[in-house]
Amino acid sequence: MTFDYDLFVIGGGSGGVRAARIAAGEHGARVGLAEESRMGGTCVIRGCVPKKLMIFASQATQMAEEMRGYGWSAAESGHFDWHLFREKLDEELNRLERAYGANAEKAGVEIFHQRARLVDHHTVELADGTRKTAKHILIAVGGRPSKIGIPGEELGLISDDLFLLDELPRRALLIGGGFIACEFATILNGLGVGTVQAYRGDAVLRGFDREAREMATLQLQSIGVDLRLGVSPTRLERDAGRIVAHFDDGNADHFDAVFFATGRDPYTSDLGLENTGVRLRDNGAIEVDEWSQSSVPSIFAVGDVTDRVNLTPVAIREGHAFADTVFGAKARKVSHEPVASAVYLRPCELGTIGLTEEQARKRGPVDVYSAVFRPMRSMFAGSDARTMMKLLVDPESDKVLGCHIFGPEAGEMIQLVGIPITMGCTKADFDATMAVHPTAAEELVTMRHPARRYPADDN
Ligand SMILES: Cc1cc2nc3c(=O)[nH]c(=O)nc-3n(C[C@H](O)[C@H](O)[C@H](O)COP(=O)(O)OP(=O)(O)OC[C@H]3O[C@@H](n4cnc5c(N)ncnc54)[C@H](O)[C@@H]3O)c2cc1C
Numbered sequence: 528m529t530f531d532y533d534l535f536v537i538g539g540g541s542g543g544v545r546a547a548r549i550a551a552g553e554h555g556a557r558v559g560l561a562e563e564s565r566m567g568g569t570c571v572i573r574g575c576v577p578k579k580l581m582i583f584a585s586q587a588t589q590m591a592e593e594m595r596g597y598g599w600s601a602a603e604s605g606h607f608d609w610h611l612f613r614e615k616l617d618e619e620l621n622r623l624e625r626a627y628g629a630n631a632e633k634a635g636v637e638i639f640h641q642r643a644r645l646v647d648h649h650t651v652e653l654a655d656g657t658r659k660t661a662k663h664i665l666i667a668v669g670g671r672p673s674k675i676g677i678p679g680e681e682l683g684l685i686s687d688d689l690f691l692l693d694e695l696p697r698r699a700l701l702i703g704g705g706f707i708a709c710e711f712a713t714i715l716n717g718l719g720v721g722t723v724q725a726y727r728g729d730a731v732l733r734g735f736d737r738e739a740r741e742m743a744t745l746q747l748q749s750i751g752v753d754l755r756l757g758v759s760p761t762r763l764e765r766d767a768g769r770i771v772a773h774f775d776d777g778n779a780d781h782f783d784a785v786f787f788a789t790g791r792d793p794y795t796s797d798l799g800l801e802n803t804g805v806r807l808r809d810n811g812a813i814e815v816d817e818w819s820q821s822s823v824p825s826i827f828a829v830g831d832v833t834d835r836v837n838l839t840p841v842a843i844r845e846g847h848a849f850a851d852t853v854f855g856a857k858a859r860k861v862s863h864e865p866v867a868s869a870v871y872l873r874p875c876e877l878g879t880i881g882l883t884e885e886q887a888r889k890r891g892p893v894d895v896y897s898a899v900f901r902p903m904r905s906m907f908a909g910s911d912a913r914t915m916m917k918l919l920v921d922p923e924s925d926k927v928l929g930c931h932i933f934g935p936e937a938g939e940m941i942q943l944v945g946i947p948i949t950m951g952c953t954k955a956d957f958d959a960t961m962a963v964h965p966t967a968a969e970e971l972v973t974m975r976h977p978a979r980r981y982p983a984d985d986n
């Protein structure tokens with residue numbers, strides 16, 4: 528049987544574009560790709576990139592405050608011009624979108640700016656009715672924000688909307704305590720929006736190291752976010768142009784905008800999967816094996832739609848490995864352990880890799896090397912902010928099982944610490960490394976004695 532393409536990719540985001548470019552540009556495959564919205568996908572258009580630029584924009588007040596502590600007695604952040612920022616942001620995202628499209632086309636990928644659905648194991652149908660056949664189909668459609676099913680939730684916004692606001696709200700509610708809720712609370716608060724964050728748990732960032740979670744919770748409160756723990760909204764109502772949120776503790780409050788940051792669902796609805804027999808998990812994610820192959824041999828899936836580790840570098844790596852394996856005769860699997868990540872809060876970020884202290888204790892005996900201190904830079908300026916460096920070490924093998932950093936630029940630090948930890952380094956390797964002085968990160972190589980030791984089976 529002859530096909531129009533060797534590969535047809537559905538979705539022009541992080542995973543799809545990488546797979547298409549490598550298959551076409553490096554392995555000579557004939558590749559088509561359909562994107563229903565903007566090339567670049569979530570990360571570039573409505574995720575990592577605009578979010579990080581807004582994090583940078585949101586730190587002016589803190590920087591001015593710190594500089595006052597260094598003698599710039601009149602330092603003030605001044606006025607934030609949302610319209611000017613939005614204009615620059617739009618230009619930058621347009622530039623990136625063009626670059627994503629151009630680079631894929633330069634590699635030989637034929638792009639269709641339309642929604643695609645599956646018709647059978649080798650055929651997709653575009654929104655204009657055209658059908659394309661391919662020997663292999665890659666589903667890289669990502670995920671979509673989900674709400675929580677309360678009355679009036681259609682009045683609420685999702686993360687995509689933050690980057691499209693015409694005006695900043697005066698007062699906003701963020702629902703959730705995960706990555707997006709905490710980063711968005713940091714951004715809105717830093718841009719001068721009265722920010723309330725409602726989270727049903729007792730400390731934000733569930734799943735992260737407990738000590739780090741507590742520091743992140745404290746930081747959100749100390750920068751001025753009105754963080755309401757143990758609270759969930761029960762319904763939203765409109766009231767004279769504003770939104771009233773009712774909470775399960777009996778309180779109600781008025782806001783100009785309400786954002787749901789309550790997780791994301793794999794975007795597998797209305798994709799024609801019922802025509803193929805591709806198996807889904809209970810949450811709608813495509814079930815794949817370690818080669819990203821679905822239950823139908825000609826159909827593969829990468830990135831958030833498979834709900835493995837929902838981060839851009841992981842989607843990219845999965846897309847690349849798929850293309851090398853299927854089109855480059857270079858069989859490559861992706862290891863999902865360990866994966867470093869960062870939560871971009873201000874002034875301290877949270878960088879993390881490997882096991883949390885709680886997970887390490889469940890695994891077996893563990894030595895916890897932990898330093899919590901006031902870093903030179905902010906202490907001099909009069910700030911009470913604390914930084915944390917933590918290493919979790921297997922006392923038998925000396926292997927470093929996990930590292931958690933809460934501090935300024937922790938994202939940059941964890942990227943570098945991620946290299947030796949991924950290589951399987953030991954605590955002795957950290958000890959043998961000469962410190963760089965004076966830095967905050969030098970604590971990582973100067974912690975001589977465990978702060979805590981847990982024997983096996985202590986819980
Ligand atoms: C607010 C926010 C901040 C984030 N910040 C970070 C961060 O700092 N670091 C990090 O690593 N990750 C971050 N992420 C996660 C990251 O964006 C995702 O993990 C990553 O984009 C997943 O890539 P993907 O290729 O699986 O899907 P996506 O990038 O979502 O791409 C899927 C594409 O498919 C298209 N599509 C969907 N269905 C169809 C169809 N039927 N036909 C045609 N096209 C279709 C969509 O329009 C989209 O462009 C963030 C996410 C959000 C929402």
Ligand SMILES: NC(=O)c1ccc[n+]([C@@H]2O[C@H](COP(=O)([O-])OP(=O)(O)OC[C@H]3O[C@@H](n4cnc5c(N)ncnc54)[C@H](O)[C@@H]3O)[C@@H](O)[C@H]2O)c1
Pocket residue numbers: 675702703704705706707708710726727732733759788789790791836837838868869870871
């Ligand atoms: N810096 C980064 O790398 C980064 C940043 C943003 C997003 N992301 C990725 O995007 C994903 C999605 O982010 P997210 O913050 O939406 O998801 P998340 O899973 O991190 O957080 C979801 C939050 O919603 C809350 N929630 C869920 N259902 C609820 C309900 N019924 N009532 C009340 N609260 C409820 C949860 O308790 C949790 O706090 C992340 O898991 C991550 O993979 C990464």
